[in-house]
Amino acid sequence: MKTKYFDLIDQTYYFPQEEFKLDNDQLKFHDIDLMGLVEKYGAPLKFTYLPQISNNIKRAQYWFKNAIEKQGYEGNYHYCYCTKSSHFSHVLNEALNNDIHIETSSAFDIDIVKSLIAKGKLSKDNYVICNGFKRDEYIENIAELINGSHKKCIPIIDNYEELNLLDEAINEPFNVGIRIASEEEPKFEFYTSRLGIGYKNIVPFYNREIKDNKKVNLKMLHFFINTGIRDTAYYWNELLKCLKVYIQLRKICPTVDSLNIGGGFPIKNSLAFEYDYEYMVNEIIHQIKTACTEADVPVPNIFTEFGSFTVGESGGAIYEVLYQKQQNDREKWNMINSSFITTLPDSWAISKRFIMLAINRWNDEYERVLLGGLTCDSDDYYNSEQNMNAIYLPKYSKAKPLYIGFFNTGAYQETIGGFGGLQHCLIPSPKHILIDKDDEGNITTKLFSEQQTANDFLKILGYNE
CATH class of the missing domain: 3.20.20.10 (Alanine racemase)
Incomplete structure (x- = not known):
């Protein structure tokens, strides 16, 4: 019986895909070592993969050029x-x-x-x-x-x-x-x-x-x-x-x-x-x-x-599953170390769905879960995939940290979420990483913004004059 998370993805979709592939039991996105990002910068984090912006522009220009000539x-x-x-x-x-x-x-x-x-x-x-x-x-x-x-x-x-x-x-x-x-x-x-x-x-x-x-x-x-x-x-x-x-x-x-x-x-x-x-x-x-x-x-x-076509597929967010709460016989809540309302507001406001995948532990058994954010708002959750009415992830284990990624989040989420400003329940905006390629094609990373601090919020609220 196939019970691994990899088996689930492999049976449900065509996998690997152009931008997604596995390295042992860890996910890579455009050859970016996502667990390497987590180890270097921590989680939660958001990232922008800049080359994908140019990739999509060039694709559209090619399609129109060909159609016009044809x-x-x-x-x-x-x-x-x-x-x-x-x-x-x-x-x-x-x-x-x-x-x-x-x-x-x-x-x-x-x-x-x-x-x-x-x-x-x-x-x-x-x-x-x-x-x-x-x-x-x-x-x-x-x-x-x-x-x-x-x-x-x-x-x-x-x-x-x-x-x-x-x-x-x-x-x-x-x-x-x-x-x-x-x-x-x-x-x-x-x-x-x-x-x-x-x-x-x-x-x-x-x-x-x-x-x-x-x-x-x-x-x-x-x-x-x-x-x-x-x-x-x-x-x-x-x-x-x-x-x-x-x-x-x-x-x-x-x-x-x-x-x-x-x-x-x-x-x-x-x-x-x-x-x-x-x-x-x-x-x-x-x-x-x-x-x-x-x-x-x-x-x-x-x-x-x-707009979205230009920049949407360049963005991603990575969270850690902090804890699992079993609220009844059927529902298990995996609590992430951030908030959907503040970091992926479209998922809450208009029920938009993004590509969501585990970053690590693909060889572990999977289970059905709901995802909950850190705010005290009942709407701060994520409960289904675009083409499935449920979420499946590697089984929660306190001894084996689980990281999950949301992909193609590059359009609107920062501006709607109020980048650098107040966040619901004062949950801080995560650090943001810029990912690029150098002249030799090697992937490079740079910290664009740190995670918000208590002092950042206190200043906005007028407590630190």
Whole structure:
């Protein structure tokens, strides 16, 4: 009878996989010695594997390049990074090594853009696509960028008032885009996105506010749906509706030459994950080309804004199982030495699931468990995998420490969790490690931030003036 943890994983999934493999009874992630990390830095810890950011960017650029060449598509492709997924400098520095552009969401994003320009990381050849609801400081920062001759800064109009606000603040001709307020899937609690302008209102808005304004050029139509880029009737229907608006605009507005299809590529959230990226890219290019050819209008340049896809698969977290509590005949609680609410907030807030695997003891017998965090909140737990209604781990033993890893956690978790700030029940943020490769391909590690201390919290709370 096969009762080892390795047997369970081997029988349930295809294993090993590209990024996961075993060395004796210990897990390696992209050849990173995870137990070596624990021995050097301790647990809990979070890490960012920087090369994976470039890997995913290059994959997407390759798919679009191939699809464009294969189908004789006459437009260009531009990869933008959606900064709100992770604003950290190490993320932006790595991403910008790959001939990409930037999408922003708020006023302070522009301050990051200015810092990158000052350091030579960004230039006037890089597009800066400005999304989000814009008021006051955001408008002023966008205007400062454009007035400073950054012609490829394109604010995306989100509501009817923004154009006038931008017009007042910007001193010279500038380009804009318009965001379509897409219709949501039937399962949503609302019918239409709060972001953007409705399909039927975009052409009238152009005729009324932009057409005769010699200072403003409509350059881009922006399209995004919350469910992401998926092979569903809903997605293709919304894309075709967007293309109808683009075609209508293109026939009366020769300056509109770009279609931004937003983000939404999924990332691996289970060892059973399947998604045909190459097929989706080819089909998107095919649908756009077909619609434009039938309408006899030039095809647009394609922009994407990948956030989670860019950075998500670079992140991970490692915890130690401190103790096991058996609360009844069936339920065993493995208590980790941190908190899901503070370190993986999406797992608590939106029931998001990440890849979860034991780091060591793969040759031990396994058991079914629930995972609990250290806070005194009943919601601080993790109880199932993406494709399974349970969690299985090597059997708890006080004499044999067990470490577990959560993988592909690199998008949003630090910002939503409030990196460096107050944490629920004052559970400290764990130390954060940056992992890279040197010129010879050897893995290197560097401590980015220490675990929070009591003094850090007391200072924030006003006790240490």
